[in-house]
Amino acid sequence: MKIDRVLQRIILPLFCILLSLEGSAKRYEINLSDSSRISLLTCSPGNELYSIFGHSAIRVSDPMRNLDIVFNYGTFDFFDPNFYPNFVRGRLKYILSVSPYREFKQSYVEEGRWIWEQRLNINLNEKQHLFDSLLINYRPENRYYPYDFFGDNCATRIRDIFVKTIPREITFDYSSFEKGKSFRQLLMPNLIHSHWAKLGINLLLGLPADRVASSWEYMYLPEHLQAAFQHSSLLSDSVKQPFAQQPKVLLEGKQFSDQNIWGTxxxxxxxxxxxxxxxxxxxxxxxxxxxxxxxxxxxxxxxxxxxxxxxxxxxxxxxxxxxxxxxxxxxxxxxxxxxxxxxxxxxxxxxxxxxxxxxxxxxxxxxxxxxxxxxxxxxxxxxxxxxxxxxxxxxxxxxxxxxxxx
Incomplete structure (x- = not known):
């Protein structure tokens, strides 16, 4: 187990170094094996404001390559000297980061949050294409993106890269969605235990938040992305097959209590x-x-x-x-x-x-x-x-x- 961890810590930085070098991406291509797996990870909401709406990430694992890493579109650089001005002005750049799965999981253990995994039923060529696209996205010149809470975040980025890189048509299942909800209304279940955060968010959001979201737009929230994947399908030559497996619990979390120090x-x-x-x-x-x-x-x-x-x-x-x-x-x-x-x-x-x-x-x-x-x-x-x-x-x-x- 210790050897695996050391190798993982060596391989991951090596990927990062290779990706930062100039030249063709194919020169540093990492070939996945038949035993490789790509999964959607969904993390439950946390107790802090930045984590109150949950999180989504992509896990790529390959036992034959001693590879188990997580691609995370929801990170930002606290050490950026312009972090706070950019945050306030809505110009904060989010970053695609890569970390070993064990470290990713440990951070959620410390926060007491759940993690669910949905493995994707895609073939090796599709896995390789998706993995290569993620590595290209991780290049220094590509990893930063302008964050938009409703339209461009950790969940929508994952949805979009799956749709763009998998050649077969993905049909998402929206049957579990309660139709006719606005962007604002979709947020409310996550704020049930945080009355002051709920008030603050409701005060700050303007009229655009009251537009009724389409089923596609519902997936800006990780929980709805997970639900859409649950019974989604892949279509090729008129043949349908499940796109994702049923969610599997990787980590059990805890129930958070109300956070109201000064009353409601x-x-x-x-x-x-x-x-x-x-x-x-x-x-x-x-x-x-x-x-x-x-x-x-x-x-x-x-x-x-x-x-x-x-x-x-x-x-x-x-x-x-x-x-x-x-x-x-x-x-x-x-x-x-x-x-x-x-x-x-x-x-x-x-x-x-x-x-x-x-x-x-x-x-x-x-x-x-x-x-x-x-x-x-x-x-x-x-x-x-x-x-x-x-x-x-x-x-x-x-x-x-x-x-x-x-």
Whole structure:
């Protein structure tokens, strides 16, 4: 066993060196044997945000060649000096990496995640062609690609290379898919234990995420890629045969629990609404109000508005444009908050706040009918803001009766 591991560690780097050299790829061709196997690996979601939607990879094993490696389209370089700027701006390049299967598996053992394997029923020529294509993809000039969460990721790359390199027609089985789901809706089952991550993702995704995905596009998620492979078939000369075998468990993982340290977003939203209701009742009854809570809401909404605007206009994230959350998260609130108690701007502020109140009321009424699915858990917060705007506008002589809280 130790000798096998040493040989594997020698052979894999040698492949990488050969692939980086100039010259014809055929000069360094690695011929698979009849005992070789190529498989789709599907990994269960993890507990971290980057792993919450699972993972897909390709395993190539050949006992006769002492070969057992994994091609992984889901890696990126943390040590790139431009990693964080590129990540934020949506220009992060993902990398096709290659690692020994044992090391790949060990990383999932440490994370407590499942691994399933589906062996492909393809002939030796098809295996060789696929393997050669993967090696060409792994060349330094080819291994980087522009990541797109919905359209170009670790799962779609695998789907596409199988379709392109296997000459026989692959017919995927979509019978297990629940048709008519949008890209956003397809994400939700993976977020059931991560309420705050679910809220954050729902807030950041814009209108494009609400487009209904085709069956082909469902496979951007590893679990749907696995399901499509499960009963897929190969067609050649009118003869059909199964393309992939049934999933086999390679590693048993664990069940992750809810990750909610500060309560759920709905609980926090309801607390904010209760505070707004209490302050509004007190202010309307006494005719005097504090603005500390209103300033907090305006700053919070304004900061979110700046974030949504930046992701829309200042980045390459195609799924974050046309974000209807900007109807309530107005970035201009960050400016308005400084004029909230300035007497000279009283009329201007009344007009500004009145327009925003009208927009919020219209939004609250039409919430279920908007083309973008806004998260219901923030409905109480938006209602709280509308309530406070109404109180500010309606109270007589509101500027003169401010009680400063510093």
């Amino acid at each position: 977003p709905l609980q926090v939203s309801l607390v904010i609404l209760l505070i707004a209701a209490f302050l509004s009742y007190r202010d309307l009854k006494s005719g005097v109000k504090d603005l500390w809570f209103d300033r907090i809401l305006l700053i919070l909404f304004g900061l979110l508005g700046v974030l949504f605007t930046f992701l829309w206009a200042g980045t390459a994230h195609r799924s974050m444009v046309w974000n209807f959350n900007l109807l309530w998260a107005n970035p201009f609130h960050l400016i308005a908050v400084f004029f909230l108690s300035v007497k000279k701007t009283r009329q201007w502020m009344r007009t500004y706040l009145s327009v925003n109140l009208i927009v919020l009321i219209a939004l609250l009424i039409t919430w279920p009918f908007l083309p973008q699915a806004l998260p219901w858990v923030i409905y109480p917060v938006v209602l709280a803001m509308a309530m406070r705007l109404f109180v500010i506008i309606q109270l007589p002589h509101w500027l003169e009766k401010i009680i400063w809280r510093r």
